[in-house]
Structures are given as C-alpha cells and as structure tokens.
Amino acid sequence: DRAGFQLGDVIVAADGVARRNVSELRNYILSRTAGQRVVFVIKRAEQELTIKAVLGLRPRITPPTVTPSN
Numbered sequence: 342d343r344a345g346f347q348l349g350d351v352i353v354a355a356d357g358v359a360r361r362n363v364s365e366l367r368n369y370i371l372s373r374t375a376g377q378r379v380v381f382v383i384k385r386a387e388q389e390l391t392i393k394a395v396l397g398l399r400p401r402i403t404p405p406t407v408t409p410s411n
Contacts, residue, residue, distance in 0.1 A: 344394035354382040
C-alpha cells in the first residue's frame with residue numbers, strides 16, 4: 342500500500358524482467374536486500390503502470406505455541 346499497489350493489481354515485471362508466476366517473483370524479491378529499489382510493472386484496470394518501491398525488512402513470523410489440554 343505504501344508503494345502504491347492496490348488490491349487487484351497484477352505484477353507483470355520486476356526490474357525489467359517478466360515474472361511468470363508468484364514463486365518466481367517471490368524468489369526474486371527474496372534475493373534482494375532491505376533498502377534496495379525495485380521497479381515493478383503492474384497491470385491495473387487494463388493499464389500498465391510503473392511503481393518504484395524500496396524494499397523493507399521482512400517481518401519475522403513466529404509460529405503459534407500449542408498448549409496441551411488436559
């Protein structure tokens with residue numbers, strides 16, 4: 342949202358390279374570091390737009406703890 346993405350946007354390229362699927366896009370983004378700029382081409386309502394974003398830190402996900410019931 343802060344970079345300008347909206348619900349329904351479809352990312353078609355990152356840094357000038359077409360990304361064929363979500364896994365490929367995710368792997369590309371994970372290969373970058375926080376603070377790096379990525380230029381995305383998106384499709385929004387039949388228009389292609391360019392969005393420049395600076396990557397942030399990936400949030401840590403803590404798995405929920407399971408408490409045994411007696």
